[in-house]
Amino acid sequence: MNPRFLWGRKSRCFPQSLEVELSDFPTIALITEEEIDLNDLVAHVTLPSTGAAAIFAGMVRGITSRDNPHETVYLEYEAYKPMAEEKMKQVADEIRARWNTVEGIAIVQRIGRLYPRTPTVLIACTSPHRDTGVFDAARYGIDRLKEIVPVWKKEFGPNSEQWVEGDHLPEVLK
Amino acid sequence: MKNITVFFFATLRERAGMKFTHLEIPADATVANLKTILGQKFLSLNGLVESSLVAINQEYAFDESQIPVGAEIALFPPVSGG
Numbered sequence: 001m002n003p004r005f006l007w008g009r010k011s012r013c014f015p016q017s018l019e020v021e022l023s024d025f026p027t028i029a030l031i032t033e034e035e036i037d038l039n040d041l042v043a044h045v046t047l048p049s050t051g052a053a054a055i056f057a058g059m060v061r062g063i064t065s066r067d068n069p070h071e072t073v074y075l076e077y078e079a080y081k082p083m084a085e086e087k088m089k090q091v092a093d094e095i096r097a098r099w100n101t102v103e104g105i106a107i108v109q110r111i112g113r114l115y116p117r118t119p120t121v122l123i124a125c126t127s128p129h130r131d132t133g134v135f136d137a138a139r140y141g142i143d144r145l146k147e148i149v150p151v152w153k154k155e156f157g158p159n160s161e162q163w164v165e166g167d168h169l170p171e172v173l174k
Numbered sequence: 175m176k177n178i179t180v181f182f183f184a185t186l187r188e189r190a191g192m193k194f195t196h197l198e199i200p201a202d203a204t205v206a207n208l209k210t211i212l213g214q215k216f217l218s219l220n221g222l223v224e225s226s227l228v229a230i231n232q233e234y235a236f237d238e239s240q241i242p243v244g245a246e247i248a249l250f251p252p253v254s255g256g
Contacts, residue, residue, distance in 0.1 A: 149253060152184035
């Protein structure tokens with residue numbers, strides 16, 4: 001992992017008496033064309049105090065049965081990279097403001113041409129214990145990414161191509 | 175007048191036929207004014223700019239937002255990442 005994409009954040013929830021120098025919690029906010037390395041990313045957000053990691057991965061779905069059933073040959077993703085990575089950091093900040101037990105956060109979106117069964121997005125949140133909201137934190141991360149992070153995908157079917165458009169909800173952008 | 179750069183993404187990039195353009199706009203132009211200007215300059219964007227999202231210097235902006243000198247503007251459809 002390129003250290004350029006790691007941002008620290010001061011801990012606010014440890015007691016003063018703790019003897020060790022407390023380091024910043026790791027945050028990864030990344031748009032990449034490379035394959036998403038789940039093990040590497042989780043390792044980067046796992047601290048000595050971590051006991052739980054909630055990981056969400058989104059995949060390219062080749063066969064859709066729900067709503068409008070159809071087949072997908074591949075998806076083509078693009079991003080407004082600098083803004084997207086800033087917005088991912090904003091999502092991480094929002095997660096920490098809601099769940100102050102969350103330690104590390106990784107938010108990664110892969111772009112380019114991606115085929116069915118390929119992971120496209122990863123959200124990983126770590127915390128000392130599983131019952132501290134860490135599942136909700138990861139869920140919030142992917143829901144919020146889909147609202148505010150400037151990434152788009154075009155879907156290519158056997159005989160068609162179409163931009164996938166999100167919902168137009170200006171109030172959620174603020 | 176002031177100079178700005180406008181980047182297009184996704185549907186807007188395809189319809190405009192370019193990734194970005196340099197523009198001169200009135201000194202007091204807002205995002206709403208810019209949308210009108212773009213709709214006139216790029217006929218292919220007609221009907222699309224109005225419902226587009228706009229970012230000024232990589233932060234979301236709204237119709238009443240003022241555009242600073244030298245701004246980096248981005249125009250794009252509702253996001254669909256994940």
